[in-house]
Amino acid sequence: MITRPLFSIGIFLFFLISGLTLNSCKESPKKQSEVVDVFAAADRIVNDIVVPEFPDRNYSIMDFGAVPDGTTDNTQAIKLAIESCHTEGGGKVIVPSGRFLTGPIHLKSNVNLHLEEGAVVLFSKDSKAYLPVVHTSYEGVELMNYSPLIYAYKQKNIAVTGKGIFDGQADKANWWPWCGAERYGYIDGEPQQKDDHNLPRLRKMNEEATPVVDRLFGEGYQLRPSFFEPFECENILVKGVTFTNAPFWVMHPIKSNNITIDGVTVKSHGPNNDGCDPEYSKNVRIANCVFDTGDDCIAIKSGRNDEGRRVNIPSENIVVENCEMKDGHGGVVIGSEISAGVRNVYVRNCNMDSPNLDRAIRIKTNTLRGGFVENVFVKNIKVGQVKEAVLKINTYYAIYANQEGDFIPSIKNIHLEDVEVENGGEYGILIKGRVESPVENVTLTNVHIKGAKTPLSVENSQPIIFKNTTINGVDY
Structure with a gap:
């Protein structure tokens, strides 16, 4: 089984104990003493x-x-x-x-x-x-x-x-x-x-x-x-x-x-x-904000392509809380201008609901952008409806031609907890990683998604760790 992440600000340690297998999809109950509230870091x-x-x-x-x-x-x-x-x-x-x-x-x-x-x-x-x-x-x-x-x-x-x-x-x-x-x-x-x-x-x-x-x-x-x-x-x-x-x-x-x-x-x-x-x-x-937008409600960025790598300033230590997301391409989005990387993002106590909201949580990059995303924690989110997916991770993002390059992105430590979704849209979870760098350590804890046409579509990712999670009423 897999422990929950233990966190101190700026340092993340993930320990594997008690017979980890790559195909493991469920976790046994934890003793309270073993659990550390990662959102204490958000408070700090x-x-x-x-x-x-x-x-x-x-x-x-x-x-x-x-x-x-x-x-x-x-x-x-x-x-x-x-x-x-x-x-x-x-x-x-x-x-x-x-x-x-x-x-x-x-x-x-x-x-x-x-x-x-x-x-x-x-x-x-x-x-x-x-x-x-x-x-x-x-x-x-x-x-x-x-x-x-x-x-x-x-x-x-x-x-x-x-x-x-x-x-x-x-x-x-x-x-x-x-x-x-x-x-x-x-x-x-x-x-x-x-x-x-x-x-x-x-x-x-x-x-x-x-x-x-x-x-x-x-x-x-x-x-x-x-x-x-x-x-x-x-x-x-x-x-x-x-x-x-x-x-x-x-x-x-x-x-x-x-x-x-x-x-x-x-x-x-x-x-x-x-x-x-x-x-x-x-x-x-x-x-405590309301976002009703023609594009992403919140989009965390860190420069485009060569410029982002030259500047080399990651966006980090970002807390989103008690917000309402209505229309938009995504509720909380990371990318696509992301070449210097993003880390330590906390999203909690938000409501997302609109027939014109495409995704709840979205990470988007490609091999021209490269960059990294690590340590994203999402907790206590209520989603009325989304068009495409509750969680979308896409390392093939492109709206212009020729979006392939030599910079393989890295995405790891993405954690959703206590998420309730009434209408999950086309997909519950949609992940497209890279063979050269699969998405790592995605966990869903107490996540319940209803109404997703396709529960899961996952490519080039370590197995998602499900803990007390259902999609369309099915346990995962």
């Missing part, structure tokens, strides 16, 4: 995250000339309020009730941008408003591009909080058509992101290790900006606000540390509208 991660605090000083954007009529450009007023707050030692920049049009907002250290109830921040539909270009990222590759709508670069102690709404105003008439899909407003013959001067050019720059300052995009190109992007920042708080109508990824902390996302609502159904994408980031808590 949460307790150790530095949540920013701010001086008790308020700076209303109205005092800097803001006009809440939905048409006046308030970019300069908001900028002046943030600069004053930052220069005077920090505090809260207040956006009161009303509709405020603006261009990009650049946060500074020790500033909490606070939206009062009834505040709506409307972002300009004019792409030129997001110039000059800044150091940012697109699908796991750094570049100089349009500014994210809310951006912070190398700042410390920053926040966006309150009960208001950030409306990116992206739609089928602006930003979204650049994805190249007719359902998002693309017209055949118009420029789009797959044209040679866009993504293919950026991919080549990745392969050739072109310096980021020379990866110039922006005006004349069709690569959409993220909504909220703290880049190389520390001590970040996003609390209570709502994001809607995003051009691209919604929350994208990259190369950042100590990130708290609490009580946030994402309702955005555009192309690539991932809810939250921590990338090259560590010590992250995503809690």
Whole structure:
């Protein structure tokens, strides 16, 4: 039989005892003294995250000339309020009730941008408003591009909080058509992101290790900006606000540390509208949030292909708890931009339910991405319905051609416990590993899946360890 994993943070030891066989599929009951709660590590991660605090000083954007009529450009007023707050030692920049049009907002250290109830921040539909270009990222590759709508670069102690709404105003008439899909407003013959001067050019720059300052995009190109992007920042708080109508990824902390996302609502159904994408980031808590998205609800990333391997910063120590996932390609996803690896991910006490939710837990990579995924713990999850699978692990992921390379991914230590699924979709469990590197150590404990058309489809994986688990009423 197989013991449960014994965990101390950063170190995982898995012991095999008492007659292990590769074909073993069940475990005898354990004595309580033999069981260690791996989620105590999640508690330690949460307790150790530095949540920013701010001086008790308020700076209303109205005092800097803001006009809440939905048409006046308030970019300069908001900028002046943030600069004053930052220069005077920090505090809260207040956006009161009303509709405020603006261009990009650049946060500074020790500033909490606070939206009062009834505040709506409307972002300009004019792409030129997001110039000059800044150091940012697109699908796991750094570049100089349009500014994210809310951006912070190398700042410390920053926040966006309150009960208001950030409306990116992206739609089928602006930003979204650049994805190249007719359902998002693309017209055949118009420029789009797959044209040679866009993504293919950026991919080549990745392969050739072109310096980021020379990866110039922006005006004349069709690569959409993220909504909220703290880049190389520390001590970040996003609390209570709502994001809607995003051009691209919604929350994208990259190369950042100590990130708290609490009580946030994402309702955005555009192309690539991932809810939250921590990338090259560590010590992250995503809690009490609602995700209703056009792509993955949460997607943990760590760079694409050669760039990810050069940067070599794994995303790690990530806790997702008490969240609700509605529409989306996946509830909690790892990949596909994953070349630097992901480890120590904890998902607990979440509800996932929508006829438009494709998977609950998903890991996706290929041999161009490579990378590793290890130590993923999922507990106390209720799934109403998913389209494809409850757990999907795919090392052959591809939406573009030529996704085979020389970097064999490694996936191990994936554990689901106390998961209840009413409608499992096409598959209960769907795993496609590699002959060269089979998926290792997947366990299902107290998992009960109903309504899966195909209970299991497993290729190139060590045998799954089932403990008190049923699929379609059958014991495994």
